[in-house]
Amino acid sequence: MELEVKTSSPYKIIIERGCTGRIGGRAGEIFSSKSKAAVIADSNVFPLYAEKIAGCLEKSGFKTFLYKFPAGEENKRLAEITKMYSFLAENSFTRSDFIVAVGGGVTGDMAGFAAATYLRGIKFIQVPTSLLAQIDSSVGGKTGVDLPEGKNLVGAFHQPSLVLIDPDTLSTLPELFISDGMGEAVKYGCIAGGGLFEKFENGIVKEDIENIIFNCVDIKRNIVEKDEFESGCRMLLNFGHTFGHALEKIHGYRGLTHGAAVGIGMVMMAKCGEAAGLTEKGTAGRIKSVLAKYGLPVCDSADIEKIAETTASDKKNRGDKINLVMLKKIGESFIYTVGRKDVIKLLRAAQ
Numbered sequence: 001m002e003l004e005v006k007t008s009s010p011y012k013i014i015i016e017r018g019c020t021g022r023i024g025g026r027a028g029e030i031f032s033s034k035s036k037a038a039v040i041a042d043s044n045v046f047p048l049y050a051e052k053i054a055g056c057l058e059k060s061g062f063k064t065f066l067y068k069f070p071a072g073e074e075n076k077r078l079a080e081i082t083k084m085y086s087f088l089a090e091n092s093f094t095r096s097d098f099i100v101a102v103g104g105g106v107t108g109d110m111a112g113f114a115a116a117t118y119l120r121g122i123k124f125i126q127v128p129t130s131l132l133a134q135i136d137s138s139v140g141g142k143t144g145v146d147l148p149e150g151k152n153l154v155g156a157f158h159q160p161s162l163v164l165i166d167p168d169t170l171s172t173l174p175e176l177f178i179s180d181g182m183g184e185a186v187k188y189g190c191i192a193g194g195g196l197f198e199k200f201e202n203g204i205v206k207e208d209i210e211n212i213i214f215n216c217v218d219i220k221r222n223i224v225e226k227d228e229f230e231s232g233c234r235m236l237l238n239f240g241h242t243f244g245h246a247l248e249k250i251h252g253y254r255g256l257t258h259g260a261a262v263g264i265g266m267v268m269m270a271k272c273g274e275a276a277g278l279t280e281k282g283t284a285g286r287i288k289s290v291l292a293k294y295g296l297p298v299c300d301s302a303d304i305e306k307i308a309e310t311t312a313s314d315k316k317n318r319g320d321k322i323n324l325v326m327l328k329k330i331g332e333s334f335i336y337t338v339g340r341k342d343v344i345k346l347l348r349a350a351q
């Protein structure tokens with residue numbers, strides 16, 4: 001399956017079992033074989049896929065260099081990017097060369113950010129290997145790193161030249177990260193439906209993973225094409241994230257995975273919408289049942305005053321207003337702007 005993303009620099013997304021084994025040919029369609037490739041992966045993914053991918057690129061004539069960095073969100077920081085820059089410079093990478101990011105969202109964000117900034121920007125290919133990266137982070141061009149002050153505070157919009165999604169790589173992904181990715185998958189079903197949510201309700205996932213990835217990516221593609229730089233409807237992708245981020249922060253980014261936090265955030269927001277008469281009754285209940293099916297939590301013991309307070313201090317909120325993503329019903333979302341002080345009122349009403 002193929003999709004084309006028509007952003008400022010358009011690119012293809014290929015969703016195909018085994019496509020990582022054909023990366024050489026695919027790269028050959030966009031780069032001259034005189035180009036060099038830097039294959040970047042974290043310490044978990046490197047031994048599984050990096051050499052195979054490098055070998056395939058070499059076969060198509062690309063001189064290939066391998067780079068490994070330590071796995072984990074705690075390494076998604078500028079110090080690691082500096083090391084990537086040095087690696088690229090030592091190997092004389094120029095603007096005609098390219099990076100291949102092989103791994104989860106951490107690798108895509110970091111290698112993508114290195115690509116966005118090294119020599120003021122070189123090209124890169126995304127080879128996402130986690131479910132979250134395949135349905136979300138590899139598409140849309142957001143790259144970046146964390147600061148001690150908060151997640152993703154430094155970054156750049158830099159669209160990849162190609163995204164190669166090989167569902168077979170999910171066979172080595174630990175189960176915890178599958179359910180984590182399912183949190184985001186359910187989000188797509190909630191915001192733009194098209195039968196996706198019903199598929200989740202019917203429990204059809206593993207056997208239909210290629211189509212599910214396609215559906216999710218297609219929803220993201222559609223939104224990103226309309227609003228590449230997140231000034232409007234791209235915010236819809238943040239459904240569940242407003243309260244989800246607050247929960248992650250309250251839990252000190254430990255104990256609650258991102259997907260789990262987003263799941264709880266979606267239930268909370270749906271409850272707020274139902275209480276305020278904005279969301280069809282029963283929506284929160286449907287989201288809860290689907291999340292539970294995929295081993296995700298549906299509530300959290302954090303205090304709502306604390307959640308409201310943490311939400312108000314989120315970097316994404318400007319001025320005294322907050323943009324909340326609400327559902328009219330499953331499959332239909334909208335942006336609802338409220339005053340900071342109104343968040344607690346919504347949460348109280350939803351209790």
Ligand SMILES: NC(=O)c1ccc[n+]([C@@H]2O[C@H](COP(=O)([O-])OP(=O)(O)OC[C@H]3O[C@@H](n4cnc5c(N)ncnc54)[C@H](O)[C@@H]3O)[C@@H](O)[C@H]2O)c1
Binds near residue numbers: 109130138140169
């Ligand atoms: N750029 C965006 O638009 C965007 C969107 C959502 C999330 N993100 C970012 O993505 C990151 C989270 O992504 P993630 O959950 O993929 O995290 P991750 O990259 O840390 O991957 C999760 C874990 O799975 C391992 N892994 C990945 N693929 C594997 C495979 N096929 N087999 C075995 N192990 C594998 C990784 O080494 C890691 O330990 C966060 O930093 C988040 O900020 C970015």
Ligand SMILES: [Zn+2]
Binds near residue numbers: 184241258262
């Ligand atoms: Zn997310």
